[in-house]
Amino acid sequence: MTEGPAGGVDPRLLPYGVAVRYSHPSAATSPAPGLWHLAIRLPDGRVGLAVGRCADSGGDTTPYAPTSVSAALVNSGDPVAALAAAGAGPAVCAVIGPHSRVGYALRRTTGQGPTSQGPTGQGPTGQGPTVVTAPQLSDHQVAPPDSTSSIDLPPGSTLLLSTDADHRTAGVLADCAAEPPRRCAQILAEALSPPAFPAGAVLALYRSPPNPLELRVPADPASLAVVRERLRRWLGLAGVEAETAADAVLAVGEAASNASEHAVLGVERPVELTVHASIDGEQLRCTVSDNGRWKPATGPAGASHYRGHGMKLIDALVDTAHVVTGDHGTTIEMLKELRS
């Protein structure tokens, strides 16, 4: 079930921040026998990720593992229950919750039943299913079977689940951790290919969103270039793709421009703009607030608030925009859906 560039899963099918890639013995676009993946957003907003290799590599159960794992995750949100539902074979499952808190479970056995307590059975080539993070946070190699381990991912860090790995994998991840998730997955897949891994591997990557952007500047035209630059940089860190980022920069630029032009009436203290940007699930949220009072409408050129060209432009660039005005000032909130 791979689509898109050879081995990479179509990002439109994946939750935001996730990349999935198959590295397999041939250049064919179908997955190697037995390899499967699952990447879904659960109803409560958490992300469920799992990769595995079916024990019976004839592929009879391959189409069912993701479906069973998905059902188990939607029902319980429990990685251990998800692995039990996956059937036999090495597998790893992680659930990423709010504030990028991760719970994961591994199963390393290669042919025994899901309840096997055997010692770490080796995968086809290396050390079997693996969880690695960049930056490295803890030793994942000794996760006890049938139990869930936890990691708190710092903002902007990367979580890798792989059906296989070797001693180089953590280093490869660390080196490409600044790349966008899809590029990172491509580099890792190359490292998990034949000849080092004759049976190939499937990997799932998650990049946690950066800390929200909070910027406070004087409500002055000279601040606008600073706002655009800081927002562009933050959007890059967040891995927002170029076209969406350009839409956001123009929408915020327009909103900030309106505020710096109009929100300057009769205040004893200097008027400030506060610009905020954050990612919540699949959505980018940007706000521009001022603490001033807006000049009343004096005609088309001096239209107050966001009526007229400003709001029409913003509406064309984002999915939802609303304006709230009070004695404290005015805030425009802009929401835009994202894709990996």
Add this chain to the structure above:
Amino acid sequence: MTEPARFAVTPASDGHPPVLTVAGDIDLANVGEFESALSGARDNGKELVVDLTGVSYCDSAAVRALFTVAAATTLTMVVKRAGHITTLLGISGLDRVATVITEG
């Protein structure tokens, strides 16, 4: 990248209108310079061409300046197909009071 604005004028010659070539970012902070460059390039003439293909950012502030020129002269704008300028021109209605040539 936030780039300061640059303006270059090719004066009218032999039946060809003057051309103002604009590059960089235009926003509320430097729209005054843009307005001066527009009226300087137009030089009270009946036609003006503005090449905006090198503009890296502009919003309603630049559009308002272009509306003012479009009211005083025959305005032609050259813009890139990609990016937001065509959206801006459509939403503002500037494309109905001026000629737009799309490149790329």
